[in-house]
Amino acid sequence: MTKRLENKVALITGAANGIGYAIADLFACEGASLILLDMEYNDLKSRISELEAKYDVNIIGKKADISDRAAVQKAIGDAIAEMGSLDILINNAGRNIFSQPMDLSQEDWINCFNINLSGSWHCIQAVLPHMLKRKYGNIVNISSVHAHKIIPQSFPYPVFKHGLTGLTKSLGIEYASAGIRVNSISPGLILTPGTEAYFDSCPSPDEERKR
Template structure:
């Protein structure tokens, strides 16, 4: 344990599974107190209890739909009261919406934009006043390689992720002189429960798994912990001169031409 986040207080959305859960666990291991926000408390309550027992850190399970500003404000208020403030926000909550543009319903379009773009904005607006009051805050948005490269058949998800990277850069510049840093991470194929579910839905899951691995230069998919360590670096004071920047974590895939 290196205590890279000692005396820091972090709020992580989408903390119930996958990348969000890995980030929350790693942050607690590095001495942060954590608020675990998800749309349900089923997994976050168990994770909070585990963190309290294993790492002796304050851990709070919060329930909120990130698309509902009033729910977000209540959850952030509860986290600030329980932890004494929020120094770090990680926006990890997100959903995959992949549709043909002509078949996409207005509801699916709006849900994609609400969760993947409006949701992070709702959280940022809620934590910013406290951060600005202390003139200190680190925000990490989990974007996607879809925000850099277009993969056919993935619309409208890339639209939201392009927007999230733009939000990161714009607000990162806007508040830089007031002690706030805002960065993003763009993961490629990471073996989260959502990725496993997608592979399981394929006609030949093992063949698709092999195909995905073969087009990666490192010949393997990423793990949630590998994203978590990048979030840890960006959220720590080690990265104090990194702002309004996106880091791609995809094993080098986006640098290679494919047929």
């Protein structure tokens, strides 16, 4: 039986845990070679070992903070050179920062922007030259239901997920004629380790879950 992603190379950010790791597991099951990016490198190495024990696929792991453009350029550039090609980018890395607008610190505003919007753009910038040269590529940005529905006290996370939707549409129109598809997925609540940690940090975790 032919696997759907056989002979494809996929880059997944935020791959050490949660949604990113689940995507990596599915893609490996479907035969893809993987480039996995995460700033938590020890966790990433453990996940790579798990995947290599389950699947006969080529996997490269790289440590990088996606908010650091230079680090992203180097990590992704080196990984593509090692792997030889790239077909798919999954921009999964993100960070939940929820607040009331006037309570938000400038530091949290910048961090939320850097990870949830600017970081995705850094990764796209790193892969676009390769995809344009090949006239082929698939970019999927993991957005959020918060890009479509606003709830109180969730600022500024929805701001940057709306921005990610705009980035997706803009690039999709810009590069469709070059053979590059750009799409986004907007998951609802998924109880990843990161989500559980957020709930546990709230003054009333049960109330926050209901909200």
